[in-house]
Amino acid sequence: MDDxxxxxxxxxxxxxxxxxxxxxxxxxxxxxEGDLETVNAAFRAVHSVKGGAAAFGFDTLISFxxxxxxxxxxxxxxRLELTDDxxxxxxxxxxxxxxxxxxxQLGGGEPPAKLERVLADLEEIADIVPTEEGExxxxxxxxxxxxxxxxxxxxPDETVFxxxxxPGPDFIAAGHDPLRFFKSxxxxxxxEILADPEVVTLDDVDPAxxxxxxxxxxxxxxxAEDLDEFFEFxxxxxxxxxxxDPVEDPVEEAVxxxxxxxxxDFPEEAPQMPPPAVKPEPEKQEVVPERPAPVSxxxxxxxxxxQTPAKPTQQTKSLRVDLNRIDRLVNLVGEMLIxxxxxxxxxxxxxxxxxxxxxxxxxxxxxxLRELQESVMAIRAQPVxxxxxxxxxVVRDLADKLNKKARLELTGEQTEVDTTVIEELSEPLTHMxxxxxxxxxxxxxxxxxLGKDPVGLIRLSAEHKGERVIIVVQDDGRGIDRDRVLAxxxxxxxxxxxxxxxxxxxxxLIFHPGFSTASEVSSVSGRGVGMDxxxxxxxxxxxxxxxxxxxxKGSRFTITLPLTxxxxxxxxxxxxxxxxILPLSSVVEAVRVGSCKxxxxxxxxxxxxxxxxxxxxxxxxxxLDMPKSQSDQDMAIILDTETDGHVALQVDDLxxxxxxxxxxxxxxxxxxxxxxxxxxxxDGHVALxxxxPGLIELLDxxxxxxxxxx
Amino acid sequence: xxxxxxxxIPTDKVATSKNIEYFQYVTFLVxxxxxxxxxxxxxxxxxxxxTTSLPNQAKFTRxxxxxxxxxxxxxxxxxxxxxxxxxxxxxxxxxxxxxxxxTVGVLVDAVSDIISxxxxxxxxxxQGQPNGDGSTIAGLVCSEDAMVALLNLEVLFPDESVLxx
Numbered sequence: 071m072d073d074x075x076x077x078x079x080x081x082x083x084x085x086x087x088x089x090x091x092x093x094x095x096x097x098x099x100x101x102x103e104g105d106l107e108t109v110n111a112a113f114r115a116v117h118s119v120k121g122g123a124a125a126f127g128f129d130t131l132i133s134f135x136x137x138x139x140x141x142x143x144x145x146x147x148x149r150l151e152l153t154d155d156x157x158x159x160x161x162x163x164x165x166x167x168x169x170x171x172x173x174x175q176l177g178g179g180e181p182p183a184k185l186e187r188v189l190a191d192l193e194e195i196a197d198i199v200p201t202e203e204g205e206x207x208x209x210x211x212x213x214x215x216x217x218x219x220x221x222x223x224x225x226p227d228e229t230v231f232x233x234x235x236x237p238g239p240d241f242i243a244a245g246h247d248p249l250r251f252f253k254s255x256x257x258x259x260x261x262e263i264l265a266d267p268e269v270v271t272l273d274d275v276d277p278a279x280x281x282x283x284x285x286x287x288x289x290x291x292x293x294a295e296d297l298d299e300f301f302e303f304x305x306x307x308x309x310x311x312x313x314x315d316p317v318e319d320p321v322e323e324a325v326x327x328x329x330x331x332x333x334x335d336f337p338e339e340a341p342q343m344p345p346p347a348v349k350p351e352p353e354k355q356e357v358v359p360e361r362p363a364p365v366s367x368x369x370x371x372x373x374x375x376x377q378t379p380a381k382p383t384q385q386t387k388s389l390r391v392d393l394n395r396i397d398r399l400v401n402l403v404g405e406m407l408i409x410x411x412x413x414x415x416x417x418x419x420x421x422x423x424x425x426x427x428x429x430x431x432x433x434x435x436x437x438x439l440r441e442l443q444e445s446v447m448a449i450r451a452q453p454v455x456x457x458x459x460x461x462x463x464v465v466r467d468l469a470d471k472l473n474k475k476a477r478l479e480l481t482g483e484q485t486e487v488d489t490t491v492i493e494e495l496s497e498p499l500t501h502m503x504x505x506x507x508x509x510x511x512x513x514x515x516x517x518x519x520l521g522k523d524p525v526g527l528i529r530l531s532a533e534h535k536g537e538r539v540i541i542v543v544q545d546d547g548r549g550i551d552r553d554r555v556l557a558x559x560x561x562x563x564x565x566x567x568x569x570x571x572x573x574x575x576x577x578x579l580i581f582h583p584g585f586s587t588a589s590e591v592s593s594v595s596g597r598g599v600g601m602d603x604x605x606x607x608x609x610x611x612x613x614x615x616x617x618x619x620x621x622x623k624g625s626r627f628t629i630t631l632p633l634t635x636x637x638x639x640x641x642x643x644x645x646x647x648x649x650x651i652l653p654l655s656s657v658v659e660a661v662r663v664g665s666c667k668x669x670x671x672x673x674x675x676x677x678x679x680x681x682x683x684x685x686x687x688x689x690x691x692x693x694l695d696m697p698k699s700q701s702d703q704d705m706a707i708i709l710d711t712e713t714d715g716h717v718a719l720q721v722d723d724l725x726x727x728x729x730x731x732x733x734x735x736x737x738x739x740x741x742x743x744x745x746x747x748x749x750x751x752x753d754g755h756v757a758l759x760x761x762x763p764g765l766i767e768l769l770d771x772x773x774x775x776x777x778x779x780x
Numbered sequence: 781x782x783x784x785x786x787x788x789i790p791t792d793k794v795a796t797s798k799n800i801e802y803f804q805y806v807t808f809l810v811x812x813x814x815x816x817x818x819x820x821x822x823x824x825x826x827x828x829x830x831t832t833s834l835p836n837q838a839k840f841t842r843x844x845x846x847x848x849x850x851x852x853x854x855x856x857x858x859x860x861x862x863x864x865x866x867x868x869x870x871x872x873x874x875x876x877x878x879x880x881x882x883t884v885g886v887l888v889d890a891v892s893d894i895i896s897x898x899x900x901x902x903x904x905x906x907q908g909q910p911n912g913d914g915s916t917i918a919g920l921v922c923s924e925d926a927m928v929a930l931l932n933l934e935v936l937f938p939d940e941s942v943l944x945x
Contacts, residue, residue: 408849739844754846756845
């Protein structure tokens with residue numbers, strides 16, 4: 071029961087990977103850059119999904135995948151030309167399959183409306199194809215396709231071999247699976263599988279050992295040596311003994327037998343299948359290459375290369391690990407870093423002759439720890455591909471809905487970012503693409519009039535820059551219409567008509583909460599939840615979002631994000647005898663309060679003059695109601711609040727810059743306004759990490775200041 | 781889970797010849813008054829150390845401390861019951877308890893004893909007390925020299941993260 075669920079979970083994890091691969095391959099094909107290998111890879115992905123779905127009985131998924139697979143098979147057999155129409159159907163089929171997998175996972179749900187349409191399209195292209203020798207296309211299409219391969223080729227005489235195949239006790243333990251063995255053997259002309267009637271009694275059954283022996287009949291043009299080579303891989307764990315002498319066989323018979331034996335799924339027709347315990351595929355590497363890359367010529371082309379045992383070892387080995395385990399490791403390394411920092415601090419306090427050598431050790435330990443931390447973080451890193459690959463579908467769907475044409479260009483998909491960041495990226499990215507599609511890209515007619523390519527271009531790219539990752543969303547649409555934005559902002563009372571704003575300031579208005587330029591509320595961009603949501607999300611991840619607007623030519627959003635959410639660069643300050651961490655990403659500069667002009671405003675708030683600008687001067691001590699201390703409020707840290715421009719935060723002293731390990735307050739307490747988390751200092755004390763926009767919100771919030779201070 | 785609990789019985793409950801189940805409670809003092817907590821909810825007892833205060837919290841929330849890498853809030857029991865903030869010194873202790881899935885520290889004056897009591901010994905709190913919100917006390921026990929008020933932690937320090945989200 072539990073095992074089943076585990077396997078199912080595994081299946082869905084794999085499905086997601088397969089679908090990601092599929093989408094990628096289909097995109098390549100649609101761009102006309104694919105070769106036979108791409109087609110094969112896409113076919114394998116569909117096939118593997120189907121195989122897994124069959125094991126769990128997801129009927130809708132199976133039947134859809136089956137038709138999809140048929141079309142793919144025709145393409146790889148060169149029986150169907152990959153025209154633009156075909157590839158667009160394939161792309162949509164990929165999308166539908168994704169939806170079906172999601173539904174299978176969540177259980178139930180209406181089949182998507184697109185299903186019928188896409189299925190009809192798929193069937194249509196499958197049918198268009200003139201079939202050779204009048205094969206029946208409506209029936210078992212896969213069987214047909216395999217049979218065609220055989221029939222159309224000018225086959226040499228085939229030989230019949232028979233073998234007794236007895237899996238040894240280690241067969242399953244070695245990672246083999248009889249089903250897979252038979253499937254591969256099929257490519258070598260396996261036509262008949264007969265289970266040996268002698269089976270061990272129930273008392274002696276060991277679930278880890280296959281109790282059945284099979285007689286396998288091969289009808290193939292391959293020589294005994296070829297088959298030997300194929301068996302070589304299995305000889306270690308199974309007894310494979312030839313029975314009798316090879317017999318020459320007339321071709322016609324071979325064909326009819328062939329088409330029968332290579333019918334789509336073994337499980338349905340082979341009652342002697344192994345017990346279900348061995349079913350689920352243990353590793354991805356073994357699942358994917360189960361079908362070699364056959365070309366439409368003859369059975370010979372299907373021959374061993376892809377099947378040789380050397381193949382799996384060439385692939386990079388990977389291991390699927392529960393994220394929790396890695397998190398524990400990350401935490402532990404964090405602890406060690408803190409302990410180490412404490413140790414180092416004590417070392418500097420107590421220097422003596424002996425201490426010097428210990429000092430060296432402590433120092434090298436610090437280096438090793440940092441390296442350890444980097445390695446652990448690297449485990450959590452994932453290419454942004456997993457998010458990026460979902461985006462073409464978003465753009466496609468929107469293009470459909472909005473009757474626009476657009477092409478999404480992805481670069482830097484291999485850029486690695488921490489998984490936690492990746493998970494959070496999908497939503498803002500989707501939002502931004504929607505925005506580009508809805509407001510940016512013009513409809514094809516307008517674009518043609520403007521002399522632009524009727525197909526809009528959206529670029530999505532990722533790259534590393536130092537300790538941060540930079541993601542750019544750029545479109546070649548109309549850009550942001552400043553007049554409209556300003557008019558809207560005035561209408562919404564966001565600015566007064568008398569305000570003089572420079573162009574950049576107008577652009578920034580789109581990040582204002584509740585701002586949406588779509589004149590009508592469209593289903594695409596929603597109502598007013600626009601760029602402010604994106605900006606909030608990015609900020610909550612410790613990132614920044616910058617907009618460059620080029621009216622008429624397009625707009626560019628640049629998102630800068632930390633590589634991980636587990637550690638952060640921070641600026642340590644003190645206020646009222648307590649240390650606080652400010653995220654370094656929001657610190658602009660630090661100045662001595664004494665060197666600046668401070669003015670008191672009538673409402674008792676103060677402003678600080680800085681290079682001709684007036685900045686709000688906020689006292690951290692007052693905001694947090696901390697006690698006074700001697701070195702009172704001598705420093706001002708100028709911070710970028712993202713929403714309210716720059717502010718100056720008055721603190722007692724500046725300690726310096728350091729990397730901190732983020733700890734959650736919510737784990738044992740609750741979310742505290744103005745505080746994004748906490749970290750542990752070298753001396754074991756807790757320091758709070760301040761959330762600058764949150765602090766400002768607190769200050770400007772509905773609560774009167776007196777109530778805010780407890 | 782239920783099986784686990786049954787296995788644990790011998791360690792927590794001291795069986796007697798009469799076969800009455802006994803529960804163990806940790807008792808501690810705040811202002812000469814004795815409070816008790818089921819020993820199963822007590823994770824450890826720690827000497828008071830300075831906490832990092834949090835902005836804009838209830839008065840009885842003293843701040844957070846580092847418990848071997850996890851951040852744990854510390855509440856002042858005296859202040860929670862309406863008294864002034866405890867002027868904590870090295871002799872004060874923080875009882876680290878589990879409340880649901882959360883780990884929380886409770887600042888008290890001193891830990892006094894571990895007592896074994898049977899379910900029969902626990903008396904209900906008289907209803908209609910003028911000042912008391914009775915639900916914060918789960919029950920009363922008369923031990924040899926004092927009356928022990930058994931705390932209801934879920935009511936005293938509710939999990940506010942659920943409410944806020």
